[in-house]
Amino acid sequence: MQPMLIARDLRKHFPVKGSGGKSVQAVDGVSFNVGKGETLGIVGESGCGKSTLARLLLHLLKPDAGELVFDGDPVGIARGIAVDALRRQVQMVFQDSYSSLNPRMPVRDSVAFGPFVQGKKKDEARHIAREMLVKVGLDPGLFGPRYPHELSGGQKQRVNIARALATGPRMVILDEPVSALDKSVEAQVLNLLRALKRQFNLTYVFISHDLNVVQYISDRVLVMYLGRIAEVGPIEAIFERPLHPYTRALLASRPSMDPAQRIEEPPITGDPPNPIDPPSGCRFHTRCPFVEEVCTTTDPKLANWQGPQSHVAACHMHDPWSGHNRAGSA
């Protein structure tokens, strides 16, 4: 089946002023597919490039290199799909629910704005806005006329979801949509997102730093580290048999929720390095417990993984010909 979205070798570097031509290598050669109707989770720590990647997928940032194919049509080139047409079909929900709404507009107008600029009549757009507010569980009569500052965090995020869905997208990119919410509200919004996905037959890209949330909501996961993909695979495979040492460390760093089983030793030490000057070879080698010489010199490649069930890691230990002593045994 034709994937909903194919990303091939996406790259985005941000030049740093006064550094002598250095740049932040936010996204550095990332390729993946998103199947129709699936939820792809993207996890990683701060600075791993997950939010930059989200913006690249919508051309909110223009990639330096690489290719996007949306449902068979290349994005942004002649004979392909134009960027504004892409944005009709792909919408985004941001982490900060307040700053992503216009503070001078009642929220019903914010929701109606998308359909309106895409050619719907004013009345029609308002009607859509009312319907969408109902779908996200807000009474349009009560909440529609309110301004963003009159809503709670959870309510604002519901408005953002309504706005994203008002244009009738087929795919929604959710960039940390619940990270700023309290736990009791987070659960409500996750339930809502799941219900809407079923109802509108949506495809999600769900970005989060919270592995528990990703495990609950995603079908497949992509683990990023310093601008590159460390591991990708179906949710059960990643959580039960993680291949990459970084994925294992991430999983082991989750609090146990049981005081009798506290984590006694840190799974890995140190902080993620600065993406301005990423380590040579495997970018994880500075924190990896299994580092060998090959890791410091050679970039591990992600094996071919076009299938929706394939589970692969960019690690020399999983490449039998890499020369790593643990290769093939791990």
Add this chain to the structure above:
Amino acid sequence: MTLTEVRDLRVRFVTREATVHAVNGVSFTVQPGEVLCILGESGSGKSVTLRALMRLLPPRSTRIEGEVRIDGQDVLAMRPQALRDLRGGLAAMIFQEPMTALDPVYTVGQQIGEAVRRHTGCGFRAARERALELLELVRIPSPERRLDAYPHELSGGLRQRAMIAMALSCNPRLLLADEPTTALDATVQVQVLILLRRLQRELGMGMIFVTHDLGVASEIADTVAVMYAGRIVESGPVAQILSAPEHPYTAGLLASTVHGQPRDRDIDAIPGSPPDLRRMAQGCSFAPRCPRRMADCRVVVPQPRFPAPGRMAACHAVVDGLPVTEVTRISTMSGPTATTSVR
């Protein structure tokens, strides 16, 4: 002797537009060497409680009532000089955002040294040596070099370690921590938690740790106090609170925290949202969202009940611990809550 005793603490913020009832009668004690986690969502009053302990709230707009004693001293009655001796001396605090809590124009060594000199009266050289010692204590790699680093030159994890070093500089007996790991990455958060736990144990400090994260509480707490709308609704030993919560809010919080629930079912979310603290309603603040609501709940603020030794829950639906003879009678009436209440 009890290290910290808080009795019926009330904090209101008074502005021209409204009065916010942030903390509404909070009482707890912390023993030396004990870690108390105050657990709550945003607006529950957990951070305000912590700040009130060191009187870090803006004095003009804040009304504080009740009693706060740290090591026997009455904090709310302290004059400015005594307060300055307390802060960083007897009690020290670490904050959520190390970048904003540290001064960007001074090096880490200067900032730690300043605290040391203020409280011990030693010279610059001795203060620098102490600062170096502290950076080693919090396991900052190549500490000599980091002494002369500015906060922006450190990674998030190292900045937080530097702030911990500063807090520990004058051997406080009470450490107050306001979500110190929330802004950190997962792999770094666990490192800082393990470090704090180790330091707390080795130095024998009492610690009050504010967090919204049940997982973090399970890693660090001895006892947990759950706050909702400015009140402690439940408290007790961490293992018991997490495995057998008594208060419906604690139970709801546990159920709605995502941790390995089946993927094909909805999460048991708590409906609704927390109350507006500008208008304090009658009765239990959690009543509008509560699955076990009764007629009384909307009218009477629930008083603390003690279902088991060391456990407290302020809820009308919780059965108080009763003399042994009565336990059997109650347990046949109301199920599992009563069976454990042998006092």
